[in-house]
Amino acid sequence: MQKKLLYAVLVSLVSCTSNTVKTKKDTITNNAQFDAFKNRFVSALWKANPQWATSQGFHDYDSVLIIPNVTSRVADLAFNNSYLDSLNQLDINQLDQNNATDFALIQNQLKQSVWSITEYKAHEWNPSNYNIGGTVAEILNNKNAALTMKVANVNGLLRNINNYYNAAKQNITTPTLEHTDLAIQQLQGTVSYLETSAKDSIIAVKGNLLILKNALDATNNFIDFLQGKKTEMQKNNVAFKNFRIGKDLFFAKFKYEIQAQSTAEQIYKRALKRKEELNTEMATLAAHWWKNKNAKVPLPANKKEMVREAIATISKTHVSRQNFQTEIEREIPLLTAFVKQKNLIYMDPAKPLVVRKEPEWMAGVAGASISAPGPYDKNGNTYYNVGSLAAYSPEEAESYLREYNQYTLQILNIHEAIPGHYAQLVYANQSPSIIKAILGNGAMIEGWAVYTERMMMEEGWAKNTVINGTVQEDEMWLMYYKWHLRVVCNTILDYNTHVNNWTKAQALNLLMNEAYQEKAEAEGKWRRATLTQVQLCSYFTGYSEIYDLRQTLKTKQQANFNLKEFHEKLLSFGSAPIKFIAPIMSK
Ligand code: ZN
Ligand code: ZN
Numbered sequence: 001m002q003k004k005l006l007y008a009v010l011v012s013l014v015s016c017t018s019n020t021v022k023t024k025k026d027t028i029t030n031n032a033q034f035d036a037f038k039n040r041f042v043s044a045l046w047k048a049n050p051q052w053a054t055s056q057g058f059h060d061y062d063s064v065l066i067i068p069n070v071t072s073r074v075a076d077l078a079f080n081n082s083y084l085d086s087l088n089q090l091d092i093n094q095l096d097q098n099n100a101t102d103f104a105l106i107q108n109q110l111k112q113s114v115w116s117i118t119e120y121k122a123h124e125w126n127p128s129n130y131n132i133g134g135t136v137a138e139i140l141n142n143k144n145a146a147l148t149m150k151v152a153n154v155n156g157l158l159r160n161i162n163n164y165y166n167a168a169k170q171n172i173t174t175p176t177l178e179h180t181d182l183a184i185q186q187l188q189g190t191v192s193y194l195e196t197s198a199k200d201s202i203i204a205v206k207g208n209l210l211i212l213k214n215a216l217d218a219t220n221n222f223i224d225f226l227q228g229k230k231t232e233m234q235k236n237n238v239a240f241k242n243f244r245i246g247k248d249l250f251f252a253k254f255k256y257e258i259q260a261q262s263t264a265e266q267i268y269k270r271a272l273k274r275k276e277e278l279n280t281e282m283a284t285l286a287a288h289w290w291k292n293k294n295a296k297v298p299l300p301a302n303k304k305e306m307v308r309e310a311i312a313t314i315s316k317t318h319v320s321r322q323n324f325q326t327e328i329e330r331e332i333p334l335l336t337a338f339v340k341q342k343n344l345i346y347m348d349p350a351k352p353l354v355v356r357k358e359p360e361w362m363a364g365v366a367g368a369s370i371s372a373p374g375p376y377d378k379n380g381n382t383y384y385n386v387g388s389l390a391a392y393s394p395e396e397a398e399s400y401l402r403e404y405n406q407y408t409l410q411i412l413n414i415h416e417a418i419p420g421h422y423a424q425l426v427y428a429n430q431s432p433s434i435i436k437a438i439l440g441n442g443a444m445i446e447g448w449a450v451y452t453e454r455m456m457m458e459e460g461w462a463k464n465t466v467i468n469g470t471v472q473e474d475e476m477w478l479m480y481y482k483w484h485l486r487v488v489c490n491t492i493l494d495y496n497t498h499v500n501n502w503t504k505a506q507a508l509n510l511l512m513n514e515a516y517q518e519k520a521e522a523e524g525k526w527r528r529a530t531l532t533q534v535q536l537c538s539y540f541t542g543y544s545e546i547y548d549l550r551q552t553l554k555t556k557q558q559a560n561f562n563l564k565e566f567h568e569k570l571l572s573f574g575s576a577p578i579k580f581i582a583p584i585m586s587k
Contacts, residue, residue, distance in 0.1 A: 030094035037090065038102060041083060042434060048079050054138045056438055057374035062139045063156025068130065069167040073117050080110045101573070101580045102435040109439050112256035120249060123171045125241045127183035127226055130168035132157065132215075133190030140201050144377070151207045154198065158215040165222040172229070177240040178530045180230055187223050191216060243530045250498045253534045258443045259577035260541045264495065264534075267541045271491040274540075275514065278485045279307075282478060286310040289474040304513070311482055311516050314475045317467060318405040321389040321397045328368070328386055328413060329355050334464070335418040335456075342459050345419050345567040351382065353422050358385040370416050372425040375437035382425060384417055399518065406467060407479035414456050420449035424571055431574030440575030442535065447542015447578065448571070450487055453480065454547070455563075482516055487539045489515040490525070494536035497529045545578040546570070552586060 046053035050061035066072050084107065092103050116122065122129055139153050194216050202209055233240060245253070254264035262270070286307045290299055294313065300306045319327045332353060339345060358369075367387045373380030389397050404412060414420055424445060428437065462476035489510060496502040496510075504526055511522035529536060549570075554561045573581045 030091060031096055031099055034090060034095055034099045034103070037086065038099075038106075038435060041106060042438070044079070044083075045438075048076065051132075051135045054135050057142070057376040059139070059142055059145060059153075062135075062142075062150075062153035065132070065157050065160050065164055067160065067163045067167050068123060068171060073123070077114060077117055080113045084110045084114075097584055098433055101576050102433055104580060105435055105439045105441075105576065108256060108259060115252060115256060119252065120245075125172070125174050125176050126179040127168070127172050127175055128179050128186055130165065130171075130222070131183070131186055131190055132161065132164070132219075133186070133193050136190075136198055137193065140198065143380075147201060148205045151202050151205050154202075155207070155211045158211050161215045161218045165218050165225075168222065169225055172226075174241040175226075175229065176243040177230070178243045178527075180226055180240070182531055184223055184226050187219055187226075191219050191223070194219070244498045244501060245533050247499045250495070250533060254537065257534050258538055258541050259441055259579060260443060261545055261579045261582065262541065264499075264537065267491060267537060267544065268495040268499075270544060271488050271495075271540055274488045275485065275492065278481050278488065279514070282307050282481045282485075285474055285478045285481070289314075289478060292474070307478075308516055310478060314407065314479060315402040315405045317407070317475075318401040319409070321392070321401060324389060324401070324404075325355065325357065325386045327409060328384070331410060331413050332384075332417055335413060338456070338459075338461065338464065339419050343564050344455070344459065345423060345564055345571075347418070347423060348426055351426050353384055353417055354381050355384045355386060358387045368412060368416055370421045370425070372421075373429070375434055378429045382422055384422070399520065403518065403521065405479070407465065407472070407476050408483055410461070410465070410476070411453050411480055411483045414453050414461075415449045419456070419567075420452045421445065423452075424448045424575075427568070427571035428574045431572065433574055436574035436576050441542075441577040443538040443542035443545075444575050444577055444581075445542070446539040447544075447546050450484075450539050450543035451546040453484065454543075485515045486517070487543065490536040491540040493525065493529050494532075494534065498533050542578065545582065549578060549582045549585065556586075 046058050046061060048066075050064040050066060053059075053061050087103065087107055087110070090103065092100055095103060135157065136154055139157070140147075140150050142150060194212060199209070199212060202212055232238075251264050254260070258264075260267065283303045283306065287299075289310055290297075290306065294310070297309075300309060332355065336347060339347060369385045371383040371385055373382065389400060392400060416422065428440070431437070457477065457480050462473045462480070463471060465472040465476045493502075493507055493510060497507065507526045507529065508519075508522050511517045511525055512519065517525070550566060553566060569585060570581060573584075
């Protein structure tokens with residue numbers, strides 16, 4: 001039902017400029033009113049959600065801790081319903097494009113919050129919701145405040161920590177085993193963070209350590225509570241709540257979180273079809289590669305074996321662990337040059353990407369990620385964080401380096417940096433809307449990064465891959481398809497786990513036998529599927545909708561279609577859902 005409501009909003013949004021006769025004065029009045037409304041809304045949102053505010057770089061409420069009890073949930077519901085009422089009094093038909101999409105994003109956010117509290121109810125079953133470690137770190141890592149001030153805010157935040165964890169204990173009536181284990185693990189991380197970095201900060205300003213000691217005791221006490229609850233439930237044979245949220249909640253979460261033109265079921269069916277296409281393509285490529293580059297080795301009779309062995313052989317071409325970061329630094333300018341030469345998108349040279357070793361407070365897992373400046377620090381640096389491989393055993397390092405071999409490392413750089421996440425973030429930061437920054441759509445953000453992988457391949461990136469004097473086009477395409485297959489299987493796994501009650505064995509069979517993943521990678525992905533819902537669908541959904549939009553416009557505009565203009569126009573909307581962008585761009 002609510003999906004229909006949103007579509008109704010969307011249709012009126014799209015038709016407003018063509019069908020409705022309106023005076024200029026009306027529009028300005030209403031847009032000005034809406035701007036004022038947005039300012040009030042954002043101020044109130046931060047006041048009501050101080051920890052969220054802190055995470056976005058808005059530090060006015062750093063010292064406020066909301067106790068997660070019934071009273072605060074009732075207040076939260078009242079907040080959402082009252083702003084939904086206010087929205088209902090505004091006429092979306094009178095708003096310009098930017099404001100009309102902001103209207104729809106705010107409405108979706110408010111409805112999602114109501115749904116979370118009344119239907120999804122993670123406060124009852126996900127103990128990892130209760131952890132102040134991240135907020136303390138966000139406060140202390142704020143570059144724009146003096147340490148004395150930050151320590152004072154941390155003290156304020158931790159003052160009521162006992163009430164906070166006591167409320168959490170009351171809430172957790174039906175925990176899942178998986179989220180209980182996750183909570184224990186993450187809370188232990190918080191304990192060690194409070195004992196080291198946070199403690200050092202307080203000592204540095206000669207602050208009072210008593211509140212910190214109390215916070216450590218409260219956190220350890222909450223860990224004991226979770227461990228005790230787990231032991232007691234196991235002893236008495238009380239079943240944990242199933243981590244699978246089931247069809248109804250999954251479909252609803254998909255609607256609110258992904259905000260796609262398609263339903264969860266449509267995307268799932270599309271992923272199944274794409275998997276078959278990719279398997280066919282990969283078999284063709286592997287056979288071609290075998291004939292040309294691997295002819296001395298007997299060809300396996302089974303097609304899947306042939307693909308698997310081709311991937312295993314090609315994956316052996318990788319950099320050494322010492323050269324991992326250097327190789328990323330070497331590739332970034334090559335990607336920038338290619339994007340420029342092929343006229344794919346304008347990249348502002350004044351906003352360079354800084355490649356750095358992953359900072360210690362992020363460390364733990366090797367890998368790569370982008371740290372973008374938040375909406376309140378738009379001119380801050382964008383960092384490409386490269387995880388250290390130093391702690392790995394030789395075997396672990398070898399496995400990791402085969403996964404991120406000379407070919408997939410290029411796809412990773414396209415995805416994370418150029419023209420993927422980094423380029424999208426530079427454009428999103430130019431969007432004037434704070435709403436699109438704080439309510440940014442994950443499917444748009446991930447979809448863009450996944451789309452650019454395919455776009456770069458289509459534009460001829462594989463021909464650039466020359467290793468030991470030979471062009472490695474087949475290798476590059478095969479590894480790209482393997483990488484892309486992972487995205488496709490993320491959707492299939494997520495959907496089947498939560499909607500079709502898949503077991504771990506079924507999941508590992510998909511990932512290892514049909515997507516050529518190593519056991520460690522597949523196990524990690526299964527764990528993620530047990531702990532999250534819908535997020536694993538965001539990559540393929542966003543990618544599919546961007547790709548569709550491009551193909552539609554190509555067909556419609558024929559010779560007038562310009563790829564660079566398409567990319568720049570698409571990104572100019574900020575991180576808005578494609579379902580809002582597509583109707584405007586298709587007009
Ligand atoms: Zn090796
Ligand atoms: Zn990504």
